[in-house]
Structures are given as structure tokens and as C-alpha cells.
Amino acid sequence: MQITKSDTAGMTVAILDGRLDTATAPAAEGELMAMLAAPGLVLDMTKVRYVSSAGLRLLLKMAKEAKGKGAKFALVALQPAVREVFEISGFDKIIPSFATVADATAA
Amino acid sequence: MSLTLRLPPETDSVTRLLDALEGFAEEHDIPIAAMARLNILADELAANVVMHAKGATHLEASLHHIPGQLTFILADDGAPFDPLAQAAPDTTAPVGERDVGGLGIHLVRQMASSVEYRYESGRNILTLTLADSAK
Numbered sequence: 001m002q003i004t005k006s007d008t009a010g011m012t013v014a015i016l017d018g019r020l021d022t023a024t025a026p027a028a029e030g031e032l033m034a035m036l037a038a039p040g041l042v043l044d045m046t047k048v049r050y051v052s053s054a055g056l057r058l059l060l061k062m063a064k065e066a067k068g069k070g071a072k073f074a075l076v077a078l079q080p081a082v083r084e085v086f087e088i089s090g091f092d093k094i095i096p097s098f099a100t101v102a103d104a105t106a107a
Numbered sequence: 108m109s110l111t112l113r114l115p116p117e118t119d120s121v122t123r124l125l126d127a128l129e130g131f132a133e134e135h136d137i138p139i140a141a142m143a144r145l146n147i148l149a150d151e152l153a154a155n156v157v158m159h160a161k162g163a164t165h166l167e168a169s170l171h172h173i174p175g176q177l178t179f180i181l182a183d184d185g186a187p188f189d190p191l192a193q194a195a196p197d198t199t200a201p202v203g204e205r206d207v208g209g210l211g212i213h214l215v216r217q218m219a220s221s222v223e224y225r226y227e228s229g230r231n232i233l234t235l236t237l238a239d240s241a242k
Binding site for chain 2: 019021022023024049050051052053054056057060063064067079080081084085088089090093094095
């Protein structure tokens with residue numbers, strides 16, 4: 001899992017590349033949690049092929065942390081397999097997702 | 108067409124398994140959507156063995172492809188344990204009350220065409236099938 005950080009419209013954007021699964025989620029956790037601060041963090045998921053429950057565990061932890069910090073937390077460009085996992089797990093109801101980074105920062 | 112891997116019960120094995128499955132899918136022109144679904148389920152089942160199988164010395168994964176269908180079988184020699192016996196998680200709770208326990212097996216149940224567990228000759232054996240098409 002490669003993570004590239006950038007800034008757009010005052011928000012931090014993390015571009016993820018790879019799988020968010022059992023083996024990669026623990027390593028990504030420290031890096032992503034450190035980026036989570038107000039006004040907010042957007043995860044660009046364009047290059048994330050899939051997310052397993054280990055990835056969901058991390059995303060849920062981040063959503064809870066963001067809520068506690070009063071920071072925005074959103075995902076962008078969910079790929080079909082990621083969207084399917086989100087719908088089955090009900091994560092589409094608790095973590096906002098957008099088509100583009102511009103849509104996420106404007107929301 | 109099939110693939111068989113025998114691996115030690117550790118987290119690195121999950122990575123090796125997923126890499127091997129991706130390689131197999133590419134080689135056999137299995138659509139990305141089907142491969143992604145297969146890998147999510149393989150991750151859930153293999154992680155389950157690595158984290159919960161007491162006394163397992165290895166896990167053995169195999170994938171068989173016939174036109175229209177993928178069959179994935181995961182076996183381990185740990186103590187008898189049926190992961191499918193877990194209760195389904197609450198997928199409607201708000202963020203503050205959410206817990207992800209049981210979510211992995213929930214994904215397996217929902218995304219596979221079929222999944223069954225059996226304990227045979229000292230091994231836990233999980234067999235799942237799914238379509239090899241994009242949807």
C-alpha cells in the first residue's frame with residue numbers, strides 16, 4: 001500500500017494505491033491516523049482495488065476519530081468491489097463518499 | 108485450471124496467497140471484478156485461520172476454475188472451528204456504536220454464491236464458490 005499526501009482547498013488528501021486488507025491495514029493505520037486533523041481528510045480510493053474487513057476496521061476507527069476531533073472524513077472514487085463491500089457492510093451509510101476530490105472538499 | 112498453495116499460518120501468508128490469486132486471475136483472464144471479490148473472501152478466510160486457528164501448523168489454499176465458476180478451498184489442521192457459526196453483525200448502527208466483529212464472515216456469506224464448512228480427517232475445510240464473471 002502506497003500513500004501519497006497532498007493538500008486541496010485546505011483539506012488533506014491521501015491518495016491510496018494497493019489493497020487495504022489484513023496485511024496492509026495495520027501498516028497504513030499509523031500513517032493515515034497521523035494525517036487525520038481538522039478541517040479534514042479525504043482518502044482518494046481510485047487505485048484501491050479492494051477493501052476487506054481489516055480495511056473496514058481501519059476506516060471505522062478513522063471515522064470515529066474524525067468525529068471526536070471535529071474533522072471531516074470522506075472517501076473518493078470507490079471502485080466496484082469496494083462499493084460492494086461498503087453496501088453489504090452498511091458502511092455507505094456511515095462514511096460519506098464522493099465521485100471526485102473536488103466534490104468531497106466542497107461538501 | 109487450478110492452483111494450490113501450502114503456507115505457514117502467519118500474516119505474510121495472506122499476502123502471498125492474495126498475490127498468487129491475482130497472478131492466477133491475470134493469467135486466466137478472469138475479470139477484475141471477480142478477482143477482487145475472490146481476493147476479499149480469501150483474505151477474510153485466511154486471516155481467520157491465521158488469527159484464530161489454535162494449533163494449526165499450516166494452511167492449504169486451492170483455487171479451481173471451470174468456465175463460469177471459481178471454487179476456492181481453504182484447509183487448516185487447527186482445532187475444529189466453524190467460522191460460519193458466528194452471528195451476523197448489525198450493519199445499521201450509527202458510527203459511534205459500530206463494531207466490525209463478524210463483518211468478515213458476513214462479507215463471505217453475502218458475496219459468495221455458496222459457502223460450506225466441514226471438519227474432516229483432522230482438518231477444517233471451507234469451500235466457497237463464486238461466479239467468474241464481472242457481475
